[in-house]
Amino acid sequence: MNIGFIGNDQELCRQLRQASQTEGVFSTQETNDMELILDTLKTCKLILISDRLVQPHELESLKELFLGKAELVYLISYKADTPVIEETKLVCMRHGIGICHPKRTVEQLVEFIQQQYLGGGAPVSKQGGQVIALVGTRGQTGVTATTFSLADEIGRRMGRKVAVIGLDAFSPGDTFITYAGSYLNDLYTQIKDGGILTPAELVTHMHQAKNFAFLAGNMDITKRYRYSSESVAHVIACAREVFDVVLLDAGSNPDNNLCLQALLHADMRVVVTTQQPAALTNWHRYIPLFRMVSSESMSFMLLINKWSKQWGDTKEIERSMAVPLLGWLPDLKDDGMLCEMERRLLTTVDHSKYTEQLKQMVDLLQSRFKWPAQEETPARKWRFGRRATS
Known part of the structure; x- marks a missing residue:
């Protein structure tokens, strides 16, 4: 799937390109040619929109522009004013635009997009403890x-x-x-x-x-x-x-x-x-x-x-x-x-x-x-760090 990104996050684009389900990722920061940007975005099946570049009141125009051509997802950044975020979500709901909630790392954003829009299947299990x-x-x-x-x-x-x-x-x-x-x-x-x-x-x-x-x-x-x-x-x-x-x-x-x-x-x-x-x-x-x-x-x-x-x-x-x-x-x-x-x-x-x-x-x-029970097991010794103290 080709993905378009209306935003400036280079690391997000890099990680999306590495995802197995993506064929290509086009970012609007790659050129200033508006005609080329629009023509390229129209070839994308999924378009991610950063709220740092596009305000909520501009979403309706984008929806009309890509109606029937691509699924739109609005990336919401964190704002201290809770009502602002809730109102933004209502705007997206009204126009049938998906949302990605704030306070996400790039890795979390990519995982969310894979699971929700790229057919990623079951969530990836977290490694380690x-x-x-x-x-x-x-x-x-x-x-x-x-x-x-x-x-x-x-x-x-x-x-x-x-x-x-x-x-x-x-x-x-x-x-x-x-x-x-x-x-x-x-x-x-x-x-x-x-x-x-x-x-x-x-x-x-x-x-x-x-x-x-x-x-x-x-x-x-x-x-x-x-x-x-x-x-x-x-x-x-x-x-x-x-x-x-x-x-x-x-x-x-x-x-x-x-x-x-x-x-x-x-x-x-x-x-x-x-x-x-x-x-x-x-x-x-x-x-x-x-x-x-x-x-x-x-x-x-x-x-x-x-x-x-x-x-x-x-x-x-x-x-x-x-x-x-x-x-x-x-x-x-x-x-x-x-x-x-x-x-x-x-x-x-x-x-x-x-x-x-x-x-x-x-x-x-x-x-x-599912921890194995080991009643009264002595404390394990540490491989790194300071000596254990009480």
């Missing part, structure tokens, strides 16, 4: 502490090589551990736009705990909004290659690209909430954003943290959020604060219900990802 992203309904829901607990339990019981990657733009997540690694912002130049960081180098930058490795998140306030989709994708891809299981601490701000890319790249997404009314209300405010950036509905599992029976049943929260329950963890009260002050994991607390519920959730994850 499984990625699980945890996101909070608001701050202080305990995403970081819960991520550490899951990582510690998976590494200890399942014999998996586990990583935790901090992708919270507003907190590095280095509490509960006496941290001895690099921070995400330290790697900024190495991961920028896809970068040069290798999987082996990533490990050398990570703190090595007893049962998992950890790369702390961003601690540079000037870089909170500067991480590109490609740079985040590169870090996750490096972690996938080295580790069996990668847990992403995505924080609680899905309007930030670090958090958003964690959700887009995950094989499984877990939303962490408390029973606070504000936390539950905030979840419903996130849903329009998820719909805006994903061509398909994002699926989540629910983890209720700091649960207390006096504030209601878990089923009530499950119904309110319309998210199936993965499990819950009890409120550790003063023990949780003590762990943070002493920089130790919540799994060190002698609390039978916490241990029981954590075990049940890891058992479910084992079933989901």
